[in-house]
Amino acid sequence: MANPPLLALLFDLDGTLVHSLPDLTLALNRLLAEEDRRRLSEPEVARMVGDGARVLVERAFAATGAPAADDDLDMLTGRFVSIYEGATAHGTQPYPGVVSTLRDLSARGHPMAVCTNKPYRATVALLEALDLARYFHVVIGGGSTPERKPDPAPVRACLEALGATAGRALMVGDGLNDVLAAKGAGVTCVCVTYGYPHGPVEEFGADALIDRFEQVLEIIEKSV
Ligand SMILES: O=C(O)COP(=O)(O)O
Numbered sequence: 001m002a003n004p005p006l007l008a009l010l011f012d013l014d015g016t017l018v019h020s021l022p023d024l025t026l027a028l029n030r031l032l033a034e035e036d037r038r039r040l041s042e043p044e045v046a047r048m049v050g051d052g053a054r055v056l057v058e059r060a061f062a063a064t065g066a067p068a069a070d071d072d073l074d075m076l077t078g079r080f081v082s083i084y085e086g087a088t089a090h091g092t093q094p095y096p097g098v099v100s101t102l103r104d105l106s107a108r109g110h111p112m113a114v115c116t117n118k119p120y121r122a123t124v125a126l127l128e129a130l131d132l133a134r135y136f137h138v139v140i141g142g143g144s145t146p147e148r149k150p151d152p153a154p155v156r157a158c159l160e161a162l163g164a165t166a167g168r169a170l171m172v173g174d175g176l177n178d179v180l181a182a183k184g185a186g187v188t189c190v191c192v193t194y195g196y197p198h199g200p201v202e203e204f205g206a207d208a209l210i211d212r213f214e215q216v217l218e219i220i221e222k223s224v
């Protein structure tokens with residue numbers, strides 16, 4: 001019998017592959033300063049990240065004074081994204097074990113995608129700046145599909161672009177959005193415990209939890 005196809009691997013970005021809080025916080029604080037708002041700390045921003053740029057800006061304004069009016073949010077988000085795109089990788093680093101593990105998985109021939117709510121252009125800029133773009137056949141970012149995670153649409157878009165089926169795919173993320181999006185698409189989901197979760201990761205319903213990124217390798221061994 002022919003071997004089953006290699007597992008397709010879908011990775012969340014912020015809080016899973018990269019520790020991006022320093023640059024997200026810097027860009028957000030520049031925007032807040034322009035709008036005469038107080039600064040946010042990295043732990044505060046960690047609790048706001050994961051639902052895309054617009055929600056991040058919305059939460060940042062709600063936390064620092066009067067909530068932004070809906071009409072202003074598009075402009076403020078555009079300003080935030082343009083500041084952030086100029087500096088996605090100044091203080092952002094892959095988590096320990098990420099580069100060597102991606103290299104290993106890519107050498108084995110796994111089809112690999114990034115599935116993030118970060119705006120697409122900023123995602124590509126960040127992956128290129130950190131020399132990670134080479135490992136991914138597909139990048140689906142915020143705006144690539146009409147709905148974002150936790151909707152399953154971005155996960156389905158990754159599968160389709162990779163030519164993979166849900167039953168032969170694995171998603172690795174750090175948040176409830178990742179688990180819900182993966183499950184909604186029928187994909188197994190592993191959660192890292194070191195990211196930016198908005199609550200206890202053990203309650204998200206992930207199929208497995210890992211404390212270190214390289215444990216993805218053990219999970220894949222078990223799924224063969
Ligand atoms: O909310 C964002 O901008 C990105 O978050 P994600 O990479 O964890 O999906």
Ligand SMILES: [Mg+2]
Pocket residue numbers: 012013014015016050173174175195196
């Ligand atoms: Mg994340």
